[in-house]
Amino acid sequence: MLNIENLHVTVAGREVLKGINLSIEAGKVHAIMGPNGSGKSTLSYVLAGREGYDITGGKVAFMGQDLLQMAPEDRASAGLFLAFQYPVEIPGVSTTTFLKTAINALRKKRGEKELEPVQFLKLQKEKLTQLGMDPEMLKRGVNVGFSGGEKKRNEVLQMAMLEPKLAILDETDSGLDIDALKTVAEGVNNLRSPTRSFLIITHYQRLLNYIKPDVVHVLARGKIQKTGGPELALLLEEQGYAGFYGDGEAA
Amino acid sequence: MPISNETLQTVQSLGQKYAAGFITDIESDLAPKGLNEEIVRFISAKKGEPQWLLDLRLQAYRHWLTMPEPQWSKVSFPTIDYQDAFYYAAPKSASKLKNLNELDPKLLETYKKLGIPLREQEMLAGVAVDAVFDSVSIVTTFRENLRKAGVIFCPISEAVQKYPELVKKYMGSVVPYTDNKHACLNIAVFTDGTFVYIPEGVRCPMELSTYFRINEAKTGQFERTLIVAEKGSYVSYLEGCSAPQRDENQMHAAVVELIAMDDAEIKYSTIQNWYPGDEEGKGGIYNFVTKRGICKGARSKISWTQVETGSAITWKYPSCILQGNDSIGEFYSVALTNHYQQADTGTKMIHLGKNTKSRIISKGISAGKSNNTYRGLVRVSSKAKQARNYTQCDSLLIGKTCGAHTVPYIENKNPTAIIEHEASTSKIGADQLFYCRQRGISQEEAVTLIVNGFCREVLQHLPMEFAVEAQKLVAISLEGSVG
Numbered sequence: 001m002l003n004i005e006n007l008h009v010t011v012a013g014r015e016v017l018k019g020i021n022l023s024i025e026a027g028k029v030h031a032i033m034g035p036n037g038s039g040k041s042t043l044s045y046v047l048a049g050r051e052g053y054d055i056t057g058g059k060v061a062f063m064g065q066d067l068l069q070m071a072p073e074d075r076a077s078a079g080l081f082l083a084f085q086y087p088v089e090i091p092g093v094s095t096t097t098f099l100k101t102a103i104n105a106l107r108k109k110r111g112e113k114e115l116e117p118v119q120f121l122k123l124q125k126e127k128l129t130q131l132g133m134d135p136e137m138l139k140r141g142v143n144v145g146f147s148g149g150e151k152k153r154n155e156v157l158q159m160a161m162l163e164p165k166l167a168i169l170d171e172t173d174s175g176l177d178i179d180a181l182k183t184v185a186e187g188v189n190n191l192r193s194p195t196r197s198f199l200i201i202t203h204y205q206r207l208l209n210y211i212k213p214d215v216v217h218v219l220a221r222g223k224i225q226k227t228g229g230p231e232l233a234l235l236l237e238e239q240g241y242a243g244f245y246g247d248g249e250a251a
Numbered sequence: 252m253p254i255s256n257e258t259l260q261t262v263q264s265l266g267q268k269y270a271a272g273f274i275t276d277i278e279s280d281l282a283p284k285g286l287n288e289e290i291v292r293f294i295s296a297k298k299g300e301p302q303w304l305l306d307l308r309l310q311a312y313r314h315w316l317t318m319p320e321p322q323w324s325k326v327s328f329p330t331i332d333y334q335d336a337f338y339y340a341a342p343k344s345a346s347k348l349k350n351l352n353e354l355d356p357k358l359l360e361t362y363k364k365l366g367i368p369l370r371e372q373e374m375l376a377g378v379a380v381d382a383v384f385d386s387v388s389i390v391t392t393f394r395e396n397l398r399k400a401g402v403i404f405c406p407i408s409e410a411v412q413k414y415p416e417l418v419k420k421y422m423g424s425v426v427p428y429t430d431n432k433h434a435c436l437n438i439a440v441f442t443d444g445t446f447v448y449i450p451e452g453v454r455c456p457m458e459l460s461t462y463f464r465i466n467e468a469k470t471g472q473f474e475r476t477l478i479v480a481e482k483g484s485y486v487s488y489l490e491g492c493s494a495p496q497r498d499e500n501q502m503h504a505a506v507v508e509l510i511a512m513d514d515a516e517i518k519y520s521t522i523q524n525w526y527p528g529d530e531e532g533k534g535g536i537y538n539f540v541t542k543r544g545i546c547k548g549a550r551s552k553i554s555w556t557q558v559e560t561g562s563a564i565t566w567k568y569p570s571c572i573l574q575g576n577d578s579i580g581e582f583y584s585v586a587l588t589n590h591y592q593q594a595d596t597g598t599k600m601i602h603l604g605k606n607t608k609s610r611i612i613s614k615g616i617s618a619g620k621s622n623n624t625y626r627g628l629v630r631v632s633s634k635a636k637q638a639r640n641y642t643q644c645d646s647l648l649i650g651k652t653c654g655a656h657t658v659p660y661i662e663n664k665n666p667t668a669i670i671e672h673e674a675s676t677s678k679i680g681a682d683q684l685f686y687c688r689q690r691g692i693s694q695e696e697a698v699t700l701i702v703n704g705f706c707r708e709v710l711q712h713l714p715m716e717f718a719v720e721a722q723k724l725v726a727i728s729l730e731g732s733v734g
Contacts, residue, residue: 050685076691088686092704101700102690109691141704158690 001026001197002047002067002166007058009039009046016042018222019058024166027194031208032201033233034219035241040201041085043219044170047199048082049075063165077109079165083155083172090142095154098142099124099161106162127160131187149180156187167191168199173207185210205237220244270727272526275361275466279385282339284469288312291439294339298408298442301415311428312439318432324595325624325656326564328500328537336502338440340385340467358384361464379404381445381461385470393457400456402486403448407475410446417448421479425508425543425572433504433539433566437473441506444474449484449515458714460489463503465525465536471502478508480515482548487518489717492525492561498534500563509544511551513575517544518554520713521569522721525561527728532591532620535563542569543599546578546607554581555598556712558721560728563592568626570599573607573635580609583709585721587702587728588621588653597627597658602635602668611642614706617653618729624656629672633664644674647705649698649729677705699726 002024009017016039024030034040046053047060049072060067063078070078090098104114115123128135133153143151152172159167169188173181188198188211200211208216208230216232218225218241225244226232282293291312295305320331342358361384379393381404397404403414410418428438445461465472480486492503503525509517519542528535538561544553555569565588571580582598600609609629617623623646631638646655657674679701687697703710703722710718 048685048689051681072685072688073691073693076689082689084686084689088680088682090683090686090701090704092707093700098687098690098700101696102687102692105693105696106691162690 001063002199003061005059007043007046007060008056009042010054010056011042011052015056016222017046020219020222020224022217022224024197024199026165026197027192028214029192029198029200029211030215030217031213031233032199032217032219032224033203033205033236034244036203038220039222040203040219041170044082044168044199044201047075047168048072048080073105074109076162076164077106081159081162081164081167083152083159083167083169085170085172085174087143087146087151087155089144091144093142094140095138095142095157096124099158102158103161124161127157130190131157131160132183133157148175149177152176152180152184153187156184160187160191163191165195166197166199168201170201171203172200173202173204181207182210205233208233218244271524275357277342277355277357277466279467280339280341281337281467281470284337285334286336286338286440290338294440294442297339297341298411300411303419304411307423307428308439311435314428315432315435315439318435320432321566324566324626325622325658326566326593326595328564328593331502331537333436335469337467337470338473339442340470341442342384358382361466379457379459381406381459383443383445383461383463383472383474385465385467385472396456397459401450401453402455403446404459405446407444407446407477408442410477414446414448417479418446418477421508421510422475422477423508425510425545426506426541431541434506434541437475437504437506437541440471441473441475444505445476447476447478447486447488449478449480449486451481451512452483453481454484455486458487458489460491463490463492463505465501465503469499469501471504473503474505476505476507478517478519479510480512480517480551482512483514484512485516487520487714489520489522489714491522500528500535500537502537502539503562504539505541507540507542507569509553511544511546511548511553511575511578513548514550515548516552516554519544519556519569520717521555521557521559522713522717522724523557523559523561523565524724526563527561527592528563528590530590530619532563535592536561537564538562538567539564540567542567543572544570544580545572546575546580546604548578549575549604550577551575552579552581554579554583554712556583556709557585557596558710558713558724559584559586559594559596560724562594565592565594565596567596568598570601571609572601572603573609573638574603575607576604577606578604579607581712582609582611582613582627583712584613584625585616585706585709585725586614586623586625587616587725588618588623589728590619590621592619592621594622595624595626597625599628600630600640602629602631602638602640605634605636606638607635608639609641611640611644612708613642613644614709615644615646615655616649616702616705616729617646617655618649620652622654622656624658626658626660628660628662629670630662631665631668631670635665636667638665638668640668640670642670642672644672645705646674646676647702648676648678695726695729698729702729
């Protein structure tokens with residue numbers, strides 16, 4: 001599904017990713033853990049196609065396509081979804097309108113018919129109920145005045161509606177209380193399927209108690225320092241990241 | 252995070268897409284070029300006008316010669332050569348029509364292309380249309396139905412003949428010819444426009460609208476609209492405008508007067524889509540318009556809603572004189588400028604009566620190298636006890652080369668008045684665009700979505716039929732903007 005080979009990325013003249021190799025198969029859940037400043041968010045933004053990153057080497061294949069050559073909206077229609085660490089506010093545009101625009105834009109790009117308003121509302125209501133969200137939220141401007149928990153739930157709602165092939169969750173657990181964390185995790189677990197993959201980026205092991213990863217990677221100093229099973233996350237929780245800085249450099 | 256050059260180029264390459272920019276090839280009856288007393292007499296004679304109106308025109312013309320150009324607005328343009336234009340242009344075939352079947356098919360086609368199918372409109376939508384082409388009104392639909400309700404809806408030149416007492420009484424009563432240079436020129440050379448009269452207690456059974464089209468080259472359009480709403484009546488009126496793409500600047504200097512008696516309500520909406528000029532700022536309409544309403548009666552209400560996307564220069568301040576006690580004035584505005592457009596627009600709320608209320612919501616969007624100014628006056632006279640005003644001005648900037656300006660004037664002579672003013676300026680962020688694009692929404696669609704969200708408070712005041720139209724227009728006007 002996703003194949004990253006020797007990816008190098010520079011931000012404002014500083015090399016942040018120094019040769020990432022990562023391969024995710026269909027149906028698998030991968031977690032990337034790492035300390036602050038290790039390049040976790042850079043990786044998620046580069047995969048989604050945000051501007052402002054210089055890709056100085058390597059390649060990324062997604063569903064057999066050269067991902068780095070694609071516009072962000074084309075990556076989305078190919079099935080890539082990013083749940084933002086800091087979801088953006090769009091005043092005056094209701095969440096419903098936003099979702100409808102997005103879903104129909106994706107369908108159009110894929111050569112599918114736009115959803116009838118009734119079909120759309122039915123789908124939205126279904127997903128909303130699953131996530132235990134307040135329908136009132138849909139009428140408000142996208143993320144405007146939302147609490148931290150509401151914003152993250154809104155990301156999961158969008159993910160559920162847009163049904164991506166690969167969902168990247170960028171620190172979706174940050175700022176969530178335990179109840180919100182459980183709901184968000186449940187939302188993700190409901191979406192797990194043999195054809196859908198996840199890349200979960202997190203600082204803490206906590207989220208991984210609720211979403212069981214197949215593979216855990218440790219990212220530090222712009223490189224993947226270690227890869228293992230779920231037990232690696234537990235080890236990190238105990239010992240911290242201190243042992244993973246590699247190259248003998250200090251943190 | 253700055254917007255990359257690539258993004259700028261993508262959006263710019265969308266180019267100019269002014270859909271109403273075509274020219275109708277039709278033979279016109281033109282007045283000799285230039286402006287002098289003879290032209291004023293020529294226009295009056297063309298219309299077969301009574302002496303009092305000719306006298307008024309001549310009086311205005313002589314006064315106009317002495318008036319200075321308004322200098323206080325934040326727009327700049329070369330001095331206008333008033334002699335290098337035609338002041339009267341009418342399709343030859345359009346005179347003395349009995350019904351639509353006699354209308355030149357080219358004209359029918361023109362309006363169809365503009366999305367105002369005069370025939371279909373008559374059958375389908377609940378909207379009556381007065382179609383003004385260059386200097387004359389060519390068709391007014393639904394007149395019979397309206398007449399049954401007692402509503403008069405006709406070209407103003409016809410009203411001069413048929414209802415001289417009403418026209419004489421109200422024309423110039425809200426905007427006197429001495430008001431400003433553009434309004435003064437208008438009365439000297441106005442050629443047509445719309446007259447609406449709603450009798451006491453009548454709720455106008457349908458939306459009324461006028462569609463103004465400038466077609467002929469080097470021609471100015473000077474129309475007048477006069478709406479009188481008697482006690483307890485209600486009317487919703489909409490005005491639309493467009494013009495062909497031409498390299499020269501053309502002038503549109505209209506005057507609109509509204510009069511609302513006790514408990515009457517007038518809702519006046521404008522979708523202004525005059526040709527804005529090209530990407531280099533060449534051509535386009537100079538839109539110098541004076542619009543003013545008076546809430547003469549107690550508890551009367553006048554509400555202006557405008558969506559201004561066109562014109563090279565917009566100079567326009569739809570205003571309310573709140574004379575009746577407990578009367579209400581409202582102004583909802585979206586002004587969008589792109590490329591080299593200049594807009595200086597806003598309102599004046601003049602509180603004279605007790606417990607009068609006014610509300611101003613202005614949304615300015617600037618893109619390209621354009622300049623967008625909100626200019627608004629709130630004046631509370633010493634007798635206007637408990638007057639109340641709320642003003643909100645929001646500006647949205649797209650790109651780095653445009654300008655947004657807010658110039659509020661507040662004059663309060665009554666200590667019981669409550670006046671509030673809020674203003675904000677924001678930018679379409681790269682983060683907002685990226686968020687939309689990550690969800691599959693293209694760059695252009697994302698800009699439209701964000702801008703429409705920004706304008707929502709205003710657009711929702713438009714009649715349903717036009718709100719959708721306005722959203723599309725916002726989208727089109729932003730094409731070629733800086734994303």
